[in-house]
Amino acid sequence: MKNSELNNIMLSNQILFDRNKKIMWHPFTQAQTNTDIIPIKKGIGSYVYDYNDKPYLDLISSWWVTLHGHGHPKIAEAIYQQAINLEHVIFAGFTHEPAIILCEELQKNLPKMLKRFFFSDNGSTAVEVAIKMAYQYWKNLGYKNKKHFISFSGGYHGDTLGCMSLGKESGFHNNFTELLFDVLFIPYPSTWNNDKNIEIKEQNSILVLKDYINNNTDSIAAIIIEPLVQGASGMKFSTTQFIKTIVNIARNNNILIIFDEIMTGFYRTGSYFALDAINIVPDILCLSKGITGGFLPLALTIATEEIYNAFLGEKFEKALAHGHSYTANPLACSAAIASLKLLASAECQKSIYNINLAHKNSIELLENVNFIEKIRILGTILAFDIKNNSKVCMLQYMTKLKKQFLLEGLLLRPLGNTIYILPPYSTSYDDLINSYEKIIKILNNNSL
Numbered sequence: 001m002k003n004s005e006l007n008n009i010m011l012s013n014q015i016l017f018d019r020n021k022k023i024m025w026h027p028f029t030q031a032q033t034n035t036d037i038i039p040i041k042k043g044i045g046s047y048v049y050d051y052n053d054k055p056y057l058d059l060i061s062s063w064w065v066t067l068h069g070h071g072h073p074k075i076a077e078a079i080y081q082q083a084i085n086l087e088h089v090i091f092a093g094f095t096h097e098p099a100i101i102l103c104e105e106l107q108k109n110l111p112k113m114l115k116r117f118f119f120s121d122n123g124s125t126a127v128e129v130a131i132k133m134a135y136q137y138w139k140n141l142g143y144k145n146k147k148h149f150i151s152f153s154g155g156y157h158g159d160t161l162g163c164m165s166l167g168k169e170s171g172f173h174n175n176f177t178e179l180l181f182d183v184l185f186i187p188y189p190s191t192w193n194n195d196k197n198i199e200i201k202e203q204n205s206i207l208v209l210k211d212y213i214n215n216n217t218d219s220i221a222a223i224i225i226e227p228l229v230q231g232a233s234g235m236k237f238s239t240t241q242f243i244k245t246i247v248n249i250a251r252n253n254n255i256l257i258i259f260d261e262i263m264t265g266f267y268r269t270g271s272y273f274a275l276d277a278i279n280i281v282p283d284i285l286c287l288s289k290g291i292t293g294g295f296l297p298l299a300l301t302i303a304t305e306e307i308y309n310a311f312l313g314e315k316f317e318k319a320l321a322h323g324h325s326y327t328a329n330p331l332a333c334s335a336a337i338a339s340l341k342l343l344a345s346a347e348c349q350k351s352i353y354n355i356n357l358a359h360k361n362s363i364e365l366l367e368n369v370n371f372i373e374k375i376r377i378l379g380t381i382l383a384f385d386i387k388n389n390s391k392v393c394m395l396q397y398m399t400k401l402k403k404q405f406l407l408e409g410l411l412l413r414p415l416g417n418t419i420y421i422l423p424p425y426s427t428s429y430d431d432l433i434n435s436y437e438k439i440i441k442i443l444n445n446n447s448l
């Protein structure tokens with residue numbers, strides 16, 4: 001490459017950075033202190049590239065959406081073919097084949113009881129729809145008192161008002177608590193490898209649930225659960241038996257079960273959905289994030305026929321008054337159909353297996369770093385915590401770590417003191433092992 005070409009590239013990187021700085025307001029970002037915004041030019045497979053052609057290995061699937069890697073040609077082609085045929089049509093009073101095919105294909109991988117598919121645009125709207133469905137279900141059936149929700153402390157369900165209410169104790173929404181409705185919170189019994197106290201923690205949570213039920217007879221509409229893994233609160237795991245017990249108690253007390261599988265769906269936890277491993281069929285299931293392979297925003301709230309039937313009647317008042325302009329966008333549906341096909345391929349299944357293997361084979365390396373604790377692996381997710389050391393300011397240390405990861409070409413975004421890896425399924429075994437070696441080297445760097 002000629003010097004002049006190189007200069008042009010460096011220049012465009014800087015120019016974009018400056019233009020962005022003047023105009024942009026970034027999500028979940030304190031703009032005054034976080035000035036390290038990186039302009040990205042392209043994405044190929046598990047890597048994204050800046051304007052200097054520096055590669056960053058996307059170890060968090062770009063906020064957990066990129067399932068098959070960036071720019072997968074099969075998904076790109078599906079979107080193109082759909083775009084020249086039908087880009088969009090209003091979904092009230094009209095339908096289209098991509099939406100129908102997508103639901104039919106998903107249904108093949110879901111418990112038979114989950115039969116009715118309601119589209120929206122993102123994880124938050126999927127949960128918002130679930131809240132409205134659960135609330136109105138009881139109302140339509142004549143149970144006027146059933147209007148309270150139970151959630152887990154630390155649970156995160158999105159950033160709209162209903163979602164923030166259910167995720168009030170995640171710590172992300174503290175500025176808005178006055179705007180949120182009351183929710184009953186159960187302590188979350190987070191667990192990890194060799195956790196000795198899990199039974200006591202679980203018993204405590206079960207007691208709290210029973211207590212809520214006894215004190216709020218017939219007024220609880222639903223419980224919402226991120227099955228097996230609480231994502232945003234720091235990749236916190238729970239046991240399958242615990243979720244099963246909670247669901248059984250709730251169900252025996254006429255409480256609807258909402259599973260928020262927005263992060264855990266599509267093999268993130270090892271099985272197609274986390275519900276498969278738990279062997280539980282929720283009344284309502286929320287999906288989004290990986291559904292389109294990370295190409296376009298789309299979400300589904302899927303309900304049983306029993307719930308759907310409660311909304312039927314002569315009057316509109318009984319119907320679900322909810323919809324978005326881009327509901328069931330055909331481009332997003334086509335991307336999702338292509339993504340599901342890729343997911344079923346032998347190549348993708350092998351890759352999911354290899355990611356889990358690389359995680360497992362890195363445990364020993366991680367266990368040798370003495371300020372790491374609570375190592376945990378489930379499916380394609382690996383997480384561990386940095387021990388809280390009173391000598392260092394954790395927030396500052398984690399910020400420095402994140403910067404150093406980026407310098408080394410690793411796209412990681414720690415959650416509090418938790419470092420996690422949740423890579424696209426295009427990521428090779430060797431790339432992951434190399435990343436772990438780099439991560440450990442950075443962690444062992446005493447000068448940070």
Ligand SMILES: Cc1ncc(COP(=O)(O)O)c(C=O)c1O
Pocket residue numbers: 122123124125127156157158159226231232260261262263288289
């Ligand atoms: C479990 C869960 N539910 C809901 C959401 C909200 O999704 P979105 O960011 O697409 O609104 C998230 C996002 O991280 C999530 O992890």
